[in-house]
Amino acid sequence: MAEKPDVWQGTLALMVLRTLETMGPQHGYGLARRIEQISGDLLDLNYGTLYPALLKLEQEGYIRSQWGNSENNRRAKFYELTKAGQKRLRKAAQEWNQTTEILARFLDEPGKA
């Protein structure tokens, strides 16, 4: 079994916000599944990473949570993007795009040695 990369905090927060934006309110399991799926199962989220990250986002006011019923009628805690979270997402996405773009330019440049 190949080593799966660790998810570091900053990017996980961005993934969570983005997922909530596209899918609407979502419980922790759904979020985890979705993120794993989109990453093509390259990422593996354990609870010790996901739930503190969610709590942090909630403490910072980017998401809010509420207990509700899942599609299978199971009680679950649903997370939802707030206004501040939408703003944060836009800004973070922009920064991230910029960073990757710059890095890509460095890495794509043919060696001139």
Add this chain to the structure above:
Amino acid sequence: MNKLRAFWTRLINTLRGASYSKDFADELETHVAMDTERGVQNGLSPEEARRQALIRSGGIAQAHDAYAERQGLPRLDSLLRDINYSLRSLTRNRLVTAVAILSIGLGIGSNTTIFSIVSRFVLRPAPVGDPSTLLSLHINHDGDRCCNQFPWPVFNDLREQATYLSDIAAYDDLVPASISGGSEPERVWGQGVTPNFFRVAQLPMVMGAGFHDADEKAPVVVLSERLWKRRFNSDKEIVGKTVTLSGHIFTVAGIVPAAFHSIDQIINAEFWIPLDMTPELAASLPPHDSREYHWLSLISRVRSGVTRDQVTAQLNTIADRLAVSYPATDKGNHFVFEQAGSLPPFYRSMALMFLTALSIVVLLLLAIAGFNVANLLFAQSINRQREMAVRLALGASRGRLLRLVLLESLFLGLAGGTLGVMLSLWSTGALSSLKLPAPIPLDTQVSIDGRTLAYTFLISVLCGLLLGMAPAWAASRPRVAHALKADSGFAAAGGRFRARSVLVVAQVAMAVVLLALTGLFLRSLESASEINIGFRTRGLLLLHVDPRLNGYSPSKTSAFLEQLRERAAALPGVDAAVCSDVPLLSGGNRSDGFTVVGRTQKDAPSVPTADLYMVTPGFFNALGIPALAGRDFSHETANGPRVAVINKAFAERLFAGADPIGQRVDGGGSTYQIIGVVGNAKSRTLGEDTRAILYRSLDQSVANDPSGMGYTLIVHTPGNPAGIAAALRREVYNLDPDMAVYNLETMDEHVRAAYILPRVAALLFGIFGAIGLVLATIGLYGVMSFAVARRTREIGIRMAMGARPSAVLNLVLRRGLSLTLTAIALGWPAAWMLAKLSSSFLYGIQPHDAVTFTMVPVVLVVVALVAAWIPAHRAASINPTQALRME
């Protein structure tokens, strides 16, 4: 912003101790259930699906931990737990904690008390607007010429020429007035000020507008809020109404806040009138055109944009110019200034010296207390090595242990500081209630202000941290392997003991210094009580009146005092009734320079200052001042040739052995014929070198040079003088019901007040010395008993091998004695050097007083032997078999 919000939420969670773990457990359970469901859908058995779900989750317990860490603030949480733990361990060792807090409390309490005095008299700015820019001006003279105040013309010169100063206000610092009506008549003191006074001081009125520039000669008055409450019922409509001061009518122009007593913050003034109105109330004011009378105090502010150096330079230029224009009077004058609200230069340096000596003493005391507590904590930390070793073995970091121990000592420091503040609340109260030997009202209230509290907090924290240092280091570094075994690191014990010995030597050395200073002041009090004041104090009662405040003319004053003497003398048990202006030993007095009439040579002897007293016939007999030559006053007529009786010092200085009787002397604008010589007496203060005194006839002086302080009736009775006080007061009211009687006291009380300096010094140093000695004794005892406890096994072996109890006793005593002798060898020279500092406060003894410097080491050795004897005795009575079995 969002970070802050998150921090806040976590802080609240931590402090509430709230936990959402139930909530989170539910959430996790849902997660696992959903994952299991998916596994089942994919064809796994429910058990296998759940197993895989749990594996994927990465551990439920870890998830809980990570979640909890994010929920609160783990660092704060562990700090709170440490605080809780250290408080608990402090309460566990109650005795050690109590001794420690008491020691630190005494040390800090002494410091707080002394600092509150420093804060009150040195640091506190005057209660005026923008106090840092308000200056008070002083004159300094070359040579030793009188006071720091200004003659009127010099004030005018400065006002015109000192352009770097924005405005100069002058005031006469003491003007008496009587207020009658309502309750008993009362004498109050105020100040005469130029109308710009309150503007320069930037003192806002509670009510009214204060003085206008045109008020120079207007009968207006500004009252203190205190007087307004006390005498005028806090009348809200008082501004614009008239009040009567000494029979003169003044219109109230304003009320100043109660906090304002005077610019110098010592004189307790309660009303202010225009300077030109003061002749209405004060007996006689120096002429406005004289450059010789120094009587005005000046305050001013620096013009904006001007530096203080520029002001100094300009004042120097003016002083030089005046010296050229008026060589006779102004030569040698220098103008200096300092921030207003501080004592005048002369008193300031005295006060600073005294406070420096006291500060050194209380810091020594705190250091002794600190070493004591450090020693206690040290001993305790050795006992706690096992505990610390266990914690280390279980994975606590050394930093965490360090923090734990530091927290403990920090709490000790703060608790000690709290106790110290409580102690000093009491001590400052006691200090404030001391009566000063002065006939004028002084505000010498000392209290704990914000500055003092901040200082106390600071030294408490500092104390706590310093105290914790050594034990913290020791505690966090146990040799785990040794300490976990039953014996707590026997190998290390020697080193620790050495460290504690150093502490105790330092402590005892400081006690030597402290005791030496204490000894000096106690000896000083002893010798002060043997000072011959030159007159008797037993059986005398003093009563003060000021008839001039009731509008009495000089001749009416004379007559009133004579009638009063007659009525007093007629009281049963009274065998003498005489009058003077102020009584002897009142702190200060009128004085003048004297020369002999007829001697014209330039180098003829003169008396630069002789104190002047007005007396009535029989005064010397009543006070028991021996007559040496000539005669006493008889009933001199008010307008007859002026006569005087001089004391022995006066005669020696001016006549050097020749017979002074019949000679005439000149001084203070009058010529006196000398009719008698009497023995010397202390005139102003106990500590003074014998001063020249000239006694003049009261009846001859009332008119042209009346007393500014009123007059004193002195009555002698063979019985208890306090018993006739009421009768005497009644006689005054029989003569004039509106006459205010003040300072009704026995001569014993009056003179006791003059002992205030040596008494206060001896009291303070006595208390501090006693505390220091007790603390050092406890420290020595602690170290010795610790040493004995440590060496129980060794002593047991020695005794099993045949050592006699007396040999063991000697062994321990020798150890204690060698520590003490080392400490004395270090402390004694330090005390010898510091003693010089105290020389100006000692009465009749040298700073290197032989008695003190021999007694102190002896006392300490005795005390040390006692402190070491108890543990030594315990060591000598060790049962060898038991000691060897111990382990």
